Amino acid sequence: MFIERSMTRKVVTIGPEAGLLEAREAMKTHGIPSLPVVGEDGVLLGIVTDRDLRSALPSGLLTPEEARREHERMAAVQVKDLMTRDPVTVAPVHTLQDALILILRAHVGTLPVVDEHRRVIGIISLRDMLRAFEEVLGLNEPGTLLCVLADEHPGQMKRIVDAVTEEGIRLGSVLVARDWERDKRAFFPYLFTNNTIRIKRRLEALGFTLLNPLDWYLKPFRAGP
Template sequence: MNVQNYMTAEVVTVPEDTKVLEALDIMKERNFHRLPVVRNGRMVGLITEEIIQENSPSTATSLSIHELNYLLTKTTVGDIMHKTVVTISATDLLEEAAVRMLEDEVGALPVVEDEDKVIGIITDKDLFRAFIDVMGYNNKGSRIVIDIPEDHSGILEDITNILAADNISINQIAVYRQKEVTQVVIQMDSLQLEEIKEILTTEGYTISSATSKEPKNN
């Protein structure tokens, strides 16, 4: 899946001359933690709650509340914004977005095209949502985890053939290779959990986890 499948397309941006207090009000009203800063429709920086906090006088200073408010009303986002911003393209894979967030220790990436034109934003929460969707966690049906002590070619084909022979449809399948064991996670439509477990254990497979989820009532 690509970034465009999970990004927020309606992005709130602010120009460089926006006052810091105004930017804070926008973040609070929209429940945002960051805002792209634009000039002529092109991104030139990023302002976040953390940046504002870092650039605010400490409570230990001798500034009065009046002086502090005066300072904040005069400071613009352009004065303190981060000008070097990690971005991503809408056509990039979600995995690439995850890697960039981890490597650069950021919680969001502005999505840009055509020389930094902002067309969206993707956050770590969007990646969590994508992971849940890919794994089918919220779907009705059964989920099993099969432990494979000695991984070898042909295992997935064997498992899918076994389930297909009993008309059990697979919605999602994932493989996690660890040092001591390989785990195959399978999400299926069927709610016949005990029958599925018996089918696979009879064929010699070890089930380490098995759960089922009934469909939600509308």
């Protein structure tokens, strides 16, 4: 899925000459953790985050006089003094997978979306991506997530999908992960039903092992040293 379909298009931005207190108020008013910093032509210059602001804010342990002096100092600080210049960005034709990898590597929560001239046309956040993945995987409809363990052989997913289809169950999605054990795969079909007794029995009869998805995730932690 392309970022253009999932990004937030109404982006709150700020200019480089704006004050620190103005940036803090904008984040508070709009409930956002960062602000792209743009020039008059809309070209991205940098980004300022709530973390940047917190690092510049005075300590709560200051005396009233010290707090007053710090407030005056903050009033003189401009966004350009704190912003991260040339931040990591994405284009609208990038995929959600591209954005997720960049966010994890850059240790950030949001990415500005820019056009070929580096003008800001949107912003993509982890919340936007979770919402998009929820839609793609069909998780916004009531259903049941199964965890099916299988040997790592070709055709295993087809066997699972065929069994689900032959039971007349609608399939929302199937995620696949390498299991904690060697030569095993974990399949996570999301079924649009809460009545899973028959399909579980059928899958077990086919030689698959079924686990609670949470138990699978916690398996290495419960194994101990």
